[in-house]
Amino acid sequence: MAPKFGTSGLRGLVTELTPDLVSAHIRAFLAACPNGGAVHVGQDLRPSSPAIAEAVMSAITGAGLTAIDDGVLPTPALALAAMRAGHAAVMVTGSHIPADRNGLKFYLPGGEISKTDETAILAALDSPAPDAGQAGARQKTGSVPAQDYVARYAGAFGPGALEGLRIGVYQHSSVARDAMIEVVTALGAEAVPLARSETFIPVDTEAVDPKTRDQLAGWCADHNLDALISTDGDADRPMVADATGRIVPGDVLGALTARALGAQVICTPVSSNTMIGEMPEFGTLHRTRIGSPFVIAAMEAVLADDPAAKVVGYEANGGFLLGFTAEAPAGPLPPLMTRDCLLPILAPLALARAGGKDLAALVAALPPRFTAADRLTGVEPETARAFLAELDGDAAARAAFFDGLGPETEVDRTDGLRLRFASGDVIHLRPSGNAPEFRCYTEAASPARAEDLLASHLGKLRARL
Structure with missing residues (x-):
């Protein structure tokens, strides 16, 4: 295109x-x-x-x-x-x-x-x-901006925040591959560099393929890791896996980071895990269209009404936006209203360590809602939009495509087409705005159910598109 x-x-x-x-x-x-x-x-x-x-x-x-x-x-x-x-x-x-x-x-x-x-x-x-x-x-x-970025988090979290942890760093071709090593080391962890590549590898932290997931699990076992971290190519999206190699979704990292920082107002796209609405420490939740400009616009509106609001934003891809000066373990952390990868990597790991838990236990204590996401490539936006328009305008067409899920209880058109069914299952379909990709997001009461929904509906989409 x-x-x-x-x-x-x-x-x-x-x-x-x-x-x-x-x-x-x-x-x-x-x-x-x-x-x-x-x-x-x-x-x-x-x-x-x-x-x-x-x-x-x-x-x-x-x-x-x-x-x-x-x-x-x-x-x-x-x-x-x-x-x-x-x-x-x-x-x-x-x-x-x-x-x-x-x-x-x-x-x-x-x-x-x-x-x-x-x-x-x-x-x-x-x-x-x-x-x-x-x-x-x-x-x-030279290297000054990258060094300042590392220093921001080394100073806010302190040398003991990750003490005693052994953290794998999947470096691939991320621009943060050295910064990740430097910052986890500065916070007291032992960094284990993995798979540095001089060939560009397109890592999508929101849709990690099965081969990469298996690779992460293998590294965690082989190197006796407490966690494994990485980012996408330009490092505005994090990827974090627990000690078993299971990836913690970006919107779960967002919820944990918001908790660690004492946030009270959350701005997040409609595609993010709905668990955030069941977490009592957050006073207000604003749902937006997908994309950091929409999240930032919502955060700015909150701050216009109350400049002292403890507001944060995050996306399902894990990019985190800080809208207030937060108190981190070793000192203040000033706002940064752009998608960031290091904060949602470090804050959940530091929160788990401070509580004497591993990352998996921290995640397991959250409300039980689970998501999965992937994409079809090679689908032009015009084709995807025409298909969604067909579903949107015809309840019978939706019932046929989503056969077996029961009656609809909610149709959300904030961004693409997001449907909730009486079972609590959620299917969200959305074309990319700037790449030939078609995204499918699912949510359910168990990880297996979310993955099953994703696999079956990607199969249906592949057959149609």
């Missing part, structure tokens, strides 16, 4: 992300949005990222601004550095999608772009700002 600009920025095939197209989007971004006089540029480890980053920086200096080259680093580390400096930022990454694709993520001096900013950027593509009469400068920061 042709490159598309949406909730996660610009994404498309590398062959179609030409210097002219990249430059046009950068110029439109600079014309439509505040930038603070400079733009930080980061990149992931895809083979195509250096050339695209060069096109990004050339467009920035061509507009007369300073391009600050932060190099290869986690997306939240880039956002942290840019926000501290009062500058805009652009991350060159395709996140979890394959290496034949790439993209750009855009940040204002105050954080991620909103849907309003997205609309303004698209409008500016028709008449981007002209080149400046004099080229801007370039600066290179």
Whole structure:
């Protein structure tokens, strides 16, 4: 599919992300949005990222601004550095999608772009700002932004937070592969590096394939691990497994992290586990469309009403957003209103250790709702949307497709089509907005039931699409 600009920025095939197209989007971004006089540029480890980053920086200096080259680093580390400096930022990454694709993520001096900013950027593509009469400068920061990102959590959690734990770090081609080693070591754990790769591996933390799950379980057994951690390619999504190698879903990590930080208001997409509504310590729950801009918009609305609100956001993929200064085990942790991977990795592990439990026991004590998710690839959004429109408009078609699940008790159209049945089972179908993927989310009263629902409905979707 042709490159598309949406909730996660610009994404498309590398062959179609030409210097002219990249430059046009950068110029439109600079014309439509505040930038603070400079733009930080980061990149992931895809083979195509250096050339695209060069096109990004050339467009920035061509507009007369300073391009600050932060190099290869986690997306939240880039956002942290840019926000501290009062500058805009652009991350060159395709996140979890394959290496034949790439993209750009855009940040204002105050954080991620909103849907309003997205609309303004698209409008500016028709008449981007002209080149400046004099080229801007370039600066290179080296490893400082990544070091500051690690120091944020080393200082807040302290050297004893993970003392005595043996933690595997699935490094693959994540930009956080060194940061993860550094931070768990700083918190007192023994880090065990695993499977570092010089070839890009597209890890989707929300849809981990069976082969990888088996690999995680094998590493945990072979290395006698207390937990295993990883991230997606640009490190704004965590992956955490317990001592058996069982992955803790991202929305469960989100609930545990919110508990560890003393949050009171939760903003999370409609796809997240409904257990959060059964946890009495949280006063208010706001459900949103899927995507960090929608979560951030909900958090900002909460803070507009009450600037002292202890509000956090998280997504089913595990990306966590902190909207208040929280008290961590060793000191204050300032807000960071962008998807982060390290906080939802560290907070649940530290919470479990502080309570004298392992991670599995901590998870087992939560309300018993279980989710599963996966995707079909190669399904164009237009095809997916047409199929969903058919189901949405015809109750008989839904009954036929969801045969055996009993009567519907709720139809939620917040984002895609999410149905709850009298049994308590939930099926949520949603096309990707910027990749040829069709997502299926399930929820049930047991892990086995959620997995069975996922397998059967992916099979139905595969046959139809």
